[in-house]
Amino acid sequence: MFTYKYPHPSVTTDCVLFGFDGRELNILLIERGFDPFKGSWALPGGFLNMDETAEQGAKRELMEETSVTDVFLEQFHTFTDVDRDPRERVITIAFYALVRKSDFKVIAGDDAARAEWFKIHELPPLAFDHQEVIKMAQERLQEKIAMKPIAFRLLDEKFKMSELQRLYEVINEKSYERRNFAKKMIATGLLADRGPNTVPEQNRAATLYSFREDVYLSKCESHQWKKYPFDF
Amino acid sequence: MFTYKYPHPSVTTDCVLFGFDGRELNILLIERGFDPFKGSWALPGGFLNMDETAEQGAKRELMEETSVTDVFLEQFHTFTDVDRDPRERVITIAFYALVRKSDFKVIAGDDAARAEWFKIHELPPLAFDHQEVIKMAQERLQEKIAMKPIAFRLLDEKFKMSELQRLYEVINEKSYERRNFAKKMIATGLLADRGPNTVPEQNRAATLYSFREDVYLSKCESHQWKKYPFDF
DNA sequence: ACAAAAGTGTTTACTTTACACCCATGA
DNA sequence: TCATGGGTGTAAAGTAAACACTTTTGT
Numbered sequence: 380m381f382t383y384k385y386p387h388p389s390v391t392t393d394c395v396l397f398g399f400d401g402r403e404l405n406i407l408l409i410e411r412g413f414d415p416f417k418g419s420w421a422l423p424g425g426f427l428n429m430d431e432t433a434e435q436g437a438k439r440e441l442m443e444e445t446s447v448t449d450v451f452l453e454q455f456h457t458f459t460d461v462d463r464d465p466r467e468r469v470i471t472i473a474f475y476a477l478v479r480k481s482d483f484k485v486i487a488g489d490d491a492a493r494a495e496w497f498k499i500h501e502l503p504p505l506a507f508d509h510q511e512v513i514k515m516a517q518e519r520l521q522e523k524i525a526m527k528p529i530a531f532r533l534l535d536e537k538f539k540m541s542e543l544q545r546l547y548e549v550i551n552e553k554s555y556e557r558r559n560f561a562k563k564m565i566a567t568g569l570l571a572d573r574g575p576n577t578v579p580e581q582n583r584a585a586t587l588y589s590f591r592e593d594v595y596l597s598k599c600e601s602h603q604w605k606k607y608p609f610d611f
Numbered sequence: 612m613f614t615y616k617y618p619h620p621s622v623t624t625d626c627v628l629f630g631f632d633g634r635e636l637n638i639l640l641i642e643r644g645f646d647p648f649k650g651s652w653a654l655p656g657g658f659l660n661m662d663e664t665a666e667q668g669a670k671r672e673l674m675e676e677t678s679v680t681d682v683f684l685e686q687f688h689t690f691t692d693v694d695r696d697p698r699e700r701v702i703t704i705a706f707y708a709l710v711r712k713s714d715f716k717v718i719a720g721d722d723a724a725r726a727e728w729f730k731i732h733e734l735p736p737l738a739f740d741h742q743e744v745i746k747m748a749q750e751r752l753q754e755k756i757a758m759k760p761i762a763f764r765l766l767d768e769k770f771k772m773s774e775l776q777r778l779y780e781v782i783n784e785k786s787y788e789r790r791n792f793a794k795k796m797i798a799t800g801l802l803a804d805r806g807p808n809t810v811p812e813q814n815r816a817a818t819l820y821s822f823r824e825d826v827y828l829s830k831c832e833s834h835q836w837k838k839y840p841f842d843f
Numbered sequence: 844a845c846a847a848a849a850g851t852g853t854t855t856a857c858t859t860t861a862c863a864c865c866c867a868t869g870a
Numbered sequence: 871t872c873a874t875g876g877g878t879g880t881a882a883a884g885t886a887a888a889c890a891c892t893t894t895t896g897t
Contacts, residue, residue, distance in 0.1 A: 380614050386661045387619035390702060429618045429700050433691040457689045457704050459665040468661050470622060472689050472702075522754070525838065541875075558878075559860065582875040583867035606757065607839055773848075790851075791887065814848040815894035 388468040392437040393424030393509070395475045395516035396447065398483065399533040401542055403498045404549045405480075406513060408505070409444055410493040415465050416506030422513070423494070424471065433472040441476065445494050447483060451532045452476040455519040456512075463508045471507075475516040477532040499549075517550075524550055525610040528569060531590035537573050539585040540564070547611050555611060563611065569595055620700040624669040625656030625741070627707045627748035628679065630715065631765040633774055635730045636781045637712075638745060640737070641676055642725040647697050648738030654745070655726070656703065665704040673708065677726050679715060683764045684708040687751040688744075695740045703739075707748040709764040731781075749782075756782055757842040760801060763822035769805050771817040772796070779843050787843060795843065801827055 396407040408420040423444040427436040433454060441447050452474050459470045480496075497503065499517065502510075524530055530546050531538075544560045564570060570588040577584070598604055628639040640652040655676040659668040665686060673679050684706050691702045712728075729735065731749065734742070756762055762778055763770075776792045796802060802820040809816070830836055 380616060381618040382612050382614045383619070383621075384612060385658065386613040387615070388622055388659065388661065389615075390620055390622065426617065427620065427691075429620065430693060432693060433689060433702070454689065457665060457686065459659075459704070461662060461664060470665070470704075472691070522758075526754075539876090556861075557876090558862090561877095562879095563859085579868080580875085581869050582873085583877080585876060606753075606842060610838060771849090788887070788889085789849090790889085793850095794852095795886085811895080812848085813896050814846085815850080817849060 386468075388470050389464075390427045391424055391469055391471045392427055392433050392440060393422040393471045393473050393512060394437050394441050394452070395422060395473065395513050396441065396445070396450070397475060397477050397516075397520065397533060398480045398496055399546055399549075400480060400496075402545065403500075404517075404546075405496040406499055406502065407445060407447075407494055407496055408503070410495070411506055419506040420495075420497075420503045421506035422473075422509050427472070434474070437472070437474045437476075447476075447478060449482070450476040450478050451529060453523070456515050458508055458512060460508060471512075473512050473516065475520055477529060479533065479535055481535050521551055525607045528567075528590065528595055528609060530609070534590075537576075537587040537589050539576065539587060541585065543588070551611070560611065567608065568598075618700075620702050621696075622659045623656055623701055623703045624659055624665050624672060625654040625703045625705050625744060626669050626673050626684070627654060627705065627745050628673065628677070628682070629707060629709050629748075629752065629765060630712045630728055631778055631781075632712060632728075634777065635732075636749075636778075637728040638731055638734065639677060639726055639728055640735070642727070643738055651738040652727075652729075652735045653738035654705075654741050659704070666706070669704070669706045669708075679708075679710060681714070682708040682710050683761060685755070688747050690740055690744060692740060703744075705744050705748065707752055709761060711765065711767055713767050753783055757839045760822065760827055760841060762841070766822075769819040769821050771808065771819060773817065775820070783843070792843065799840065800830075 398405040398407065407423065409423050411417055411419050411421050423441055424437070425440045425443075427433060428439075431439065434452065437452060438448075438450075441450065441452075453476075454472060454474050457470060457472045461468065463469065463471075499513075502513070505513070524547070530543065530550070533546060534542060540561050541557075543564065544555055544557065547560070548554050569591050571591050573587040573589050575584040576587050630637040630639065639655065641655050643649055643651050643653050655673055656669070657672045657675075659665060660671075663671065666684065669684060670682075673682065673684075685708075686704060686706050689702060689704045693700065695701065695703075731745075734745070737745070756779070762775065762782070765778060766774060772793050773789075775796065776787055776789065779792070780786050801823050803823050805819040805821050807816040808819050
């Protein structure tokens with residue numbers, strides 16, 4: 380037991396894990412096995428340990444509940460409504476995270492709970508204030524995608540221009556003209572041409588690209604980027 | 612006394628209060644009257660009560676320590692390093708806030724501690740990780756000023772174009788060409804011409820402007836703003 | 844008279860947008 | 871052969887950047 384002179388809230392982390400299936404933005408949810416909200420879907424997350432930072436905690440929970448490692452993960456807001464948890468005062472430090480769905484093999488963590496991807500516009504009823512958390516995560520993702528080349532973390536190492544475009548479209552909830560998008564994207568200098576797609580498809584083989592992180596980092600060092608280099 | 616099955620961190624709020632003197636960005640700091648860091652300067656803030664949200668807590672602390680009310684205040688990050696407080700595990704939810712220095716009469720709160728403005732580039736040694744907190748606050752202010760017309764909250768109701776320009780310059784740490792800045796700013800349609808400055812100065816009287824919040828709000832409703840309308 | 848800030852427009856370069864036809868592939 | 875997605879360039883419009891001289895006022 381732990382005793383304090385003043386009451387302390389509980390502190391949790393929650394993580395909005397985004398995935399992209401080439402068509403839609405997806406979010407990974409966990410089916411809750413306990414009350415409150417037993418049977419509802421919720422964001423992966425849990426209580427913060429005393430010897431870990433929030434980021435470490437969020438990564439640990441993600442690993443425990445979904446076996447996901449090596450994700451891009453960034454804090455975006457702390458939710459502190461007094462009654463957001465019916466049991467006791469709980470504040471949650473919320474993160475969003477980005478994974479390549481192909482890097483993401485094993486799901487269903489060790490605590491028997493089901494983990495499932497949902498399209499961002501077809502979410503089931505959610506526990507706590509997780510609806511609001513997800514909404515804010517997407518807003519933050521929109522802001523961040525204009526500043527940093529994080530979109531590539533949602534795509535496979537090699538990707539088609541049309542996939543990249545579709546990703547920007549679903550994140551920013553607007554559509555782009557095909558030729559102009561490609562032109563501007565290529566003009567960043569960050570795409571390496573990896574030749575035509577060798578996987579046969581129903582139509583003409585598309586050029587594959589990959590993200591040139593080396594170029595990005597060297598341009599960062601020489602401060603060559605404007606404030607919103609990816610504001611498409 | 613309050614007892615829990617598992618250990619809980621303490622939760623505080625801290626607030627980076629920005630002011631603008633017409634020339635430099637300033638930050639309000641409190642001289643600490645107690646250990647740890649007795650005699651050092653620190654951000655206004657303190658423990659979160661169980662019946663208040665983080666935002667309410669931050670506003671209360673600001674009021675208690677500096678008698679400031681009615682500020683623009685926004686959460687930007689939660690700092691969770693395990694050893695950031697030498698006494699015990701404390702996480703802090705950090706806010707930045709903007710005040711007009713003319714609206715800001717009474718300082719020096721009820722707990723005898725001194726409160727003082729410091730130029731952002733001439734800060735004294737700071738308690739805890741407050742150096743880092745301030746750095747991040749400024750980064751966040753830079754991002755936000757490009758998205759929302761919050762700069763006006765740092766200026767008096769009526770202001771000169773050169774003051775507005777100087778403010779953008781100190782926040783964004785770059786300089787602008789006088790005519791282009793004014794042209795672009797006026798083109799937003801958000802400035803009302805309030806006539807020439809009647810306070811005599813050492814030189815020609817400048818036109819005063821004020822911010823037209825009504826115009827801004829109506830343009831928001833009709834979605835007429837691009838993503839970064841104030842990215843100067 | 845001079846120092847300091849304020850007022851004022853135009854030209855050029857760059858960026859963004861709109862737009863249409865042909866190609867390769869598998870069903 | 872048809873449906874689907876992929877490849878490609880140019881012209882027009884709009885936005886951003888560079889640039890200098892005159893005015894007002896107080897010292």
